[in-house]
Amino acid sequence: MNTERMRSLGEKRSVIRELFEYGNRRKAEIGAENVFDFSIGNPSVPAPKEFSEKLCRMIAEENPLALHSYTSAPGDFSARKAVADNLNRRFGTSFCPENLYMTCGAAASLTISLSAVVNDGEEVILFAPFFPEYTVFVETAGGKPVVVPCEWPDFQIDFEKLAEAITEKTAAVIINSPNNPSGAVFSEECIKKLSAMLSEAEEKSGRKIYLISDEPYRELVYGGIEVPFVTKYYNDTIICYSWSKSLSLPGERIGYILVSPENPDWKAVYAGICGTGRALGFVCAPSLFQKIIPECIEMTSDISVYERNRDLLYGALSGMGFEAVHPDGAFYLFVKSPEPDANAFSEKAKKYEILVVPSDDFGMEGFVRISYCVSTEQIERSIPSFKKLAEEYSL
Amino acid sequence: MNTERMRSLGEKRSVIRELFEYGNRRKAEIGAENVFDFSIGNPSVPAPKEFSEKLCRMIAEENPLALHSYTSAPGDFSARKAVADNLNRRFGTSFCPENLYMTCGAAASLTISLSAVVNDGEEVILFAPFFPEYTVFVETAGGKPVVVPCEWPDFQIDFEKLAEAITEKTAAVIINSPNNPSGAVFSEECIKKLSAMLSEAEEKSGRKIYLISDEPYRELVYGGIEVPFVTKYYNDTIICYSWSKSLSLPGERIGYILVSPENPDWKAVYAGICGTGRALGFVCAPSLFQKIIPECIEMTSDISVYERNRDLLYGALSGMGFEAVHPDGAFYLFVKSPEPDANAFSEKAKKYEILVVPSDDFGMEGFVRISYCVSTEQIERSIPSFKKLAEEYSL
Numbered sequence: 135m136n137t138e139r140m141r142s143l144g145e146k147r148s149v150i151r152e153l154f155e156y157g158n159r160r161k162a163e164i165g166a167e168n169v170f171d172f173s174i175g176n177p178s179v180p181a182p183k184e185f186s187e188k189l190c191r192m193i194a195e196e197n198p199l200a201l202h203s204y205t206s207a208p209g210d211f212s213a214r215k216a217v218a219d220n221l222n223r224r225f226g227t228s229f230c231p232e233n234l235y236m237t238c239g240a241a242a243s244l245t246i247s248l249s250a251v252v253n254d255g256e257e258v259i260l261f262a263p264f265f266p267e268y269t270v271f272v273e274t275a276g277g278k279p280v281v282v283p284c285e286w287p288d289f290q291i292d293f294e295k296l297a298e299a300i301t302e303k304t305a306a307v308i309i310n311s312p313n314n315p316s317g318a319v320f321s322e323e324c325i326k327k328l329s330a331m332l333s334e335a336e337e338k339s340g341r342k343i344y345l346i347s348d349e350p351y352r353e354l355v356y357g358g359i360e361v362p363f364v365t366k367y368y369n370d371t372i373i374c375y376s377w378s379k380s381l382s383l384p385g386e387r388i389g390y391i392l393v394s395p396e397n398p399d400w401k402a403v404y405a406g407i408c409g410t411g412r413a414l415g416f417v418c419a420p421s422l423f424q425k426i427i428p429e430c431i432e433m434t435s436d437i438s439v440y441e442r443n444r445d446l447l448y449g450a451l452s453g454m455g456f457e458a459v460h461p462d463g464a465f466y467l468f469v470k471s472p473e474p475d476a477n478a479f480s481e482k483a484k485k486y487e488i489l490v491v492p493s494d495d496f497g498m499e500g501f502v503r504i505s506y507c508v509s510t511e512q513i514e515r516s517i518p519s520f521k522k523l524a525e526e527y528s529l
Numbered sequence: 530m531n532t533e534r535m536r537s538l539g540e541k542r543s544v545i546r547e548l549f550e551y552g553n554r555r556k557a558e559i560g561a562e563n564v565f566d567f568s569i570g571n572p573s574v575p576a577p578k579e580f581s582e583k584l585c586r587m588i589a590e591e592n593p594l595a596l597h598s599y600t601s602a603p604g605d606f607s608a609r610k611a612v613a614d615n616l617n618r619r620f621g622t623s624f625c626p627e628n629l630y631m632t633c634g635a636a637a638s639l640t641i642s643l644s645a646v647v648n649d650g651e652e653v654i655l656f657a658p659f660f661p662e663y664t665v666f667v668e669t670a671g672g673k674p675v676v677v678p679c680e681w682p683d684f685q686i687d688f689e690k691l692a693e694a695i696t697e698k699t700a701a702v703i704i705n706s707p708n709n710p711s712g713a714v715f716s717e718e719c720i721k722k723l724s725a726m727l728s729e730a731e732e733k734s735g736r737k738i739y740l741i742s743d744e745p746y747r748e749l750v751y752g753g754i755e756v757p758f759v760t761k762y763y764n765d766t767i768i769c770y771s772w773s774k775s776l777s778l779p780g781e782r783i784g785y786i787l788v789s790p791e792n793p794d795w796k797a798v799y800a801g802i803c804g805t806g807r808a809l810g811f812v813c814a815p816s817l818f819q820k821i822i823p824e825c826i827e828m829t830s831d832i833s834v835y836e837r838n839r840d841l842l843y844g845a846l847s848g849m850g851f852e853a854v855h856p857d858g859a860f861y862l863f864v865k866s867p868e869p870d871a872n873a874f875s876e877k878a879k880k881y882e883i884l885v886v887p888s889d890d891f892g893m894e895g896f897v898r899i900s901y902c903v904s905t906e907q908i909e910r911s912i913p914s915f916k917k918l919a920e921e922y923s924l
Contacts, residue, residue, distance in 0.1 A: 136671055140645050141797055143804030180593040190585045198575040202778045238633050238782065238811070245810035250535050267807065274808045276531055383597045385816025387633065387782075402536055409538030412662065413669045415640035416633070420815045421780025 143270065149495050150174065150266075153480075157489045164487070170516035171508070173489045175314060175466065177382035178507040179435045185381065188429045192422070205424055207417045208408060209236025209390070216428035217390055225363040233395050235407050236419040239387035240350045241267065243374035246416060247391055248275035248306065250406035251344045251372070256305035261291060262497035263468065265314050265348070269497075277305065281497050286470075289318035289459050291328055300335045306344040307332065311361060312351035315496050315503035316468040317444075317461025319355060322362045329368035336370070342399070345371045350389070353380040353434050355463040356441040369396040372403070377423075379465075382435040388423040440465045443506040443513055450517050455529030465507040468493070471500050472527040482526065486519040538665065544890050545569065545661075548875075552884045559882070565911035566903070568884045570709060570861065572777035573902040574830045580776065583824045587817070600819055602812045603803060604631025604785070611823035612785055620758040628790050630802050631814040634782035635745045636662065638769035641811060642786055643670035643701065645801035646739045646767070651700035656686060657892035658710050658863065660743075663703060664892075672700065676892050684713035684854050684863075686723055695730045701739040702727065706756060707746040710891050710898035711863040712839075712856025714750060717757045724763035731765070737794070740766045745784075748775040748829050750858040751836040764791040767798070772818075774860075777830040783818040835860045838901040838908055845912050850924030860902040863888070866895050867922040877921065881914040 150173055157171040192201065208214070214231035221227055237243045244267075252258060254276035260268050262283040272279045282295045309328075311320040320328075332343050347364045352375065355361055365371045376389030393404045411417050447467055451458055457470040469490070471479040476492035480502055483490050493501035506513065545568055552566040587596065603609070609626035616624055632638045639662075647653060649671035655663050657678040667674045677694045680687050704723075706715040715723075727738050742759045747770065750756055760766045771784030788799045806812050842862055846853055852865040864885070866874040871887035875897055878885050888896035901908065 136644055136648050137646060137801055140801040140804035140808060143807050144800035144802065145804070176598055177594070181597055186588050186593055190588050193581050193585050193588070198581055199572070199777065202576055202780050203571055204779045238815075241810035241812060243810075245808075249531055251532060253531050270808055271810060274810075382594065384599045385597050385813060385819075387813065387815050405539035406532055406535040407539065409535035409540070412538050413535060413640075413665055414809050415636035415638075415666060415669075416810075417636060418780060418782065420633075420782050420818070422817075423815070424780075 139273075148266070150491050153489050153491060156484075160487065167515070168487055170488045170512060170519060172504040172506065173491055175505045176384060176507060177379055177435060178509060179382060179437070179439050181382045181435060182433050185426075185430050185433055189422075189426055192426060192429070201425060202421055204418050205236070205421050207411060209234065209419055210421070210424040210427075213424045213427035214390075216431045217392075220431045221392070225366065227363070227365060229392065229395065233393050233400065233404070235391040235393075235404070235411065236424055237389045237391055237411075238416055238419050239389045240348065240374055240376035240378060241271070242387070242416050243376065243389050243391045244268070244271050244308075244346070244348060245274055245414060246407055246410045247346050247372045247374055248272060248277065249410040249414065250403065251342070252277040252305045255303070257301060257303045259296070259299050259304060259307040260497065261309060263313070263315050263493055263501070264308070264497050265310060266495040266497075268308060280304070283498060284316070284318065287459065289313070289316045289468075290320060290324045293327055293331065296328070296331060300331070300343075302339050302341070304335065304343050306346050308346045308348060309364070310348040312355060312463025314351065314464055315466045315491070315493065316459045317464045317466045318459055319359055319361055319462040322360075325362040325364060325367050332368060332370075342370055344403075346374060347371060348374045350376040350379045351464040354437055354440060354465060356444060357462065359462040361463065365392075365394040365396055369394060371397070380434045380437075381430065383423070386420065386423050388419055388427075439510065440507065443508070443510055446510065447504065447506050447513050451520060454521055454524040456524060465505060467504040467506055468501050469504060471502055472529060474500060476500055476502050483523055486523050488516060488519050488523060543661075545886050548884050548886060551879075555882065562910070563882055565883045565907060565914060567899040567901065568886055570900045571779060571902060572774055572830060573904060574777060574832070574834050576777045576830060577828050580821075580825050580828055584817075584821055587821060587824070596820060597816055599813050600631070600816050602806060604629065604814055605816070605819040605822075608819045608822040609785075611826045615826045616787075620761070622758070622760060624787065624790065628788050628795070628799070630786045630788075630799070630806065631819055632784045632786055632806075633811055633814050634784045635743065635769055635771035635773060636666070637782070637811050638771065638784050638786045639663070639666050639703075639741070639743060640669055640809060641802055641805045642741050642767045642769055643667060643672065644805040644809065645798065646737070647672040647700045650698070652696060652698045654691070654694050654699060654702040655892065656704060658708070658888055658896070659703070659892050660705060660709050661890040661892075675699070678893060679711070679713065681865075682854065684708065684711045685715060685719045688722055688726065691723070691726060695726070695738075697734050697736070699730065699738050701741050703741045703743060704759070705743040707750060707858025709746065709859055710861045710886070710888065711854045712859045712861045713854055714754055714756055714857040717755075720757040720759060720762050727763060727765075737765055739798075741769060742766060743769045745771040745774045746859040749832055749835060749860060751839055752857065754857040756858065760787075760789040760791055764789060764793075766792070775829045775832075776825065778818070781815065781818050783814055783822075834905065835902065838903070838905055841905065842899065842901050842908050846915060849916055849919040851919060860900060862899040862901055863896050864899060866897055867924060869895060871895055871897050878918055881918050883911060883914055883918060
């Protein structure tokens with residue numbers, strides 16, 4: 135029954151949200167500066183000043199009728215051209231505006247892509263840990279999530295387990311690198327092996343397996359790490375992007391879907407994307423934020439803050455004896471719980487006013503996610519509390 | 530198969546869009562001033578200057594982190610409070626922010642509402658003529674559209690036909706008043722009768738029938754006409770709104786869903802709306818346009834232009850012998866085709882450079898839709914051409 139599924143989805147409490155709300159109550163009680171809230175993955179550096187200025191100028195100078203009008207269903211041509219040109223310059227690809235479909239953000243990119251390529255009862259492979267809504271989105275498309283866990287300590291793909299997970303019913307595989315919640319980035323070697331394995335499976339079954347690459351953290355990488363650009367390795371690729379993190383615009387719901395033209399059937403897939411956009415009610419992404427894209431395609435927020443935070447937090451926690459995935463990207467630190475139950479660890483951390491998210495909802499037990507998209511100063515102030523927490527576990 | 534449905538939806542050409550594109554080619558050939566393009570329902574009056582100024586000020590003065598951040602999933606509390614207060618003042622209702630869910634526009638409002646209350650195989654009653662995407666949205670929710678035609682000349686509900694259409698499987702009824710494409714407004718008497726009939730059917734079957742009221746044209750009414758506010762007549766009401774038309778912001782995708790608290794089960798319905806928002810990928814409507822709502826809740830664009838256009842066009846065409854529904858609202862004139870096939874009539878109109886949309890895609894044959902959201906001057910200049918068209922039919 136659809137309506138029961140929807141109701142229970144609406145009634146289910148999110149662990150992250152509950153922790154965040156607990157944090158707000160606690161801040162009211164003892165002062166915001168005394169609560170170390172690492173629960174939420176919201177950018178902590180603002181959109182560039184130049185971006186706001188350009189946005190203002192556009193509103194002041196352009197004809198409001200044109201600025202706020204419907205764009206074509208797949209999106210404003212100039213925005214799509216700016217994205218294609220930018221990707222071609224950075225990655226040596228040959229995309230054209232016709233490969234792109236502008237969306238209301240990353241969630242929309244994913245729900246549209248999934249419904250365009252997954253049929254009822256088909257399987258979609260997810261690598262744990264993963265963003266909790268992936269299972270919801272896969273089920274909306276009528277698909278069945280199949281989870282392949284990544285493994286300590288580097289959180290690359292476990293290819294033995296992947297080989298077992300691929301079946302005749304596999305319609306798609308979702309990757310998210312840099313990863314929320316682990317911060318891991320899949321290496322070029324990993325992407326090459328993944329592509330080879332999927333291509334082999336396609337040949338064997340004669341059916342397509344789409345690689346859906348969810349990339350809102352593409353630009354958030356540190357220490358000179360490069361994120362392999364997936365269309366160069368695997369033809370049946372669909373890229374889902376959002377400017378939520380790179381430009382600190384999470385609320386504005388602006389992103390895109392790119393259907394790789396290396397797939398000989400790309401036009402049919404693209405038609406499916408357009409059709410799903412209609413069917414779900416997504417036609418035309420927010421126009422003002424589409425029209426600013428050509429002006430800001432080369433910009434990012436000041437990402438250097440996240441790198442500083444990462445170095446500080448990873449260094450300090452490692453020094454105390456905590457074990458964590460070394461995060462090459464995104465703004466999360468994925469820390470092993472010193473006791474088997476990460477929920478109990480998260481509860482204990484609250485005693486020291488530290489809010490961290492247990493990993494169970496990310497499809498993996500025994501870790502906590504620490505979102506370091508906070509002020510560097512909050513991290514500095516939290517270190518004595520982390521130390522006390524470490525002492526409680528005799529680390 | 531989902532993917533085949535999506536692909537064919539993506540490949541299907543829209544009659545309106547084709548006509549619009551023909552118009553653009555024709556304008557390039559003979560000059561824009563010589564083509565009388567009445568094909569598209571885009572607002573022709575801009576958003577108020579004060580709106581643009583407030584938007585600029587907000588961007589310049591507010592902290593960009595707060596301005597562009599995620600709001601809570603159902604939407605910014607201040608925006609929802611502003612909407613509730615505004616409706617309560619205008620209609621004597623008692624809504625609270627908790628009854629409201631902010632959305633990415635009217636299409637999103639509809640797809641979310643439908644999936645929240647319709648189960649696979651249930652029926653949704655539509656009154657023809659209707660916005661063509663309604664059938665797509667109903668089918669996405671797993672529902673089956675059941676069409677009840679409105680009748681010449683006043684385009685109110687035909688209650689005999691409605692009585693035949695209601696079955697044990699009826700889960701929802703969609704109304705759209707003021708109507709696209711007819712411009713008709715359902716009278717208070719009509720809404721009262723509809724409510725009584727639905728209540729009776731609910732009592733008989735013991736099952737809920739939701740009245741989904743799609744109201745983007747609520748404020749676009751002329752000659753002192755009042756649009757009955759549906760929650761006052763029927764408890765199981767869900768209102769879908771968008772600022773696309775009233776504030777001329779069609780591209781910005783900002784609207785809301787209101788679940789009437791007069792329904793004793795409203796909290797469960799609201800949970801279903803929240804769950805569907807998650808499932809379809811719609812959580813958090815565009816934040817900048819949510820946050821401007823309290824500042825502009827009392828504003829509309831200069832709607833008087835549409836009333837002038839209506840009077841001019843309705844008067845002129847009636848005088849030539851064309852028969853049309855008297856439009857009390859929206860910005861469409863629904864004209865009887867002088868020959869049975871409205872497509873042939875639309876083709877003939879092209880000879881005189883007049884572009885009007887045949888009604889078939891609106892679920893009704895034998896009419897054309899004339900969108901009078903154009904400059905008054907275009908209407909004035911088109912009148913000699915309409916006269917020639919009337920002469921061709923010896924009206």
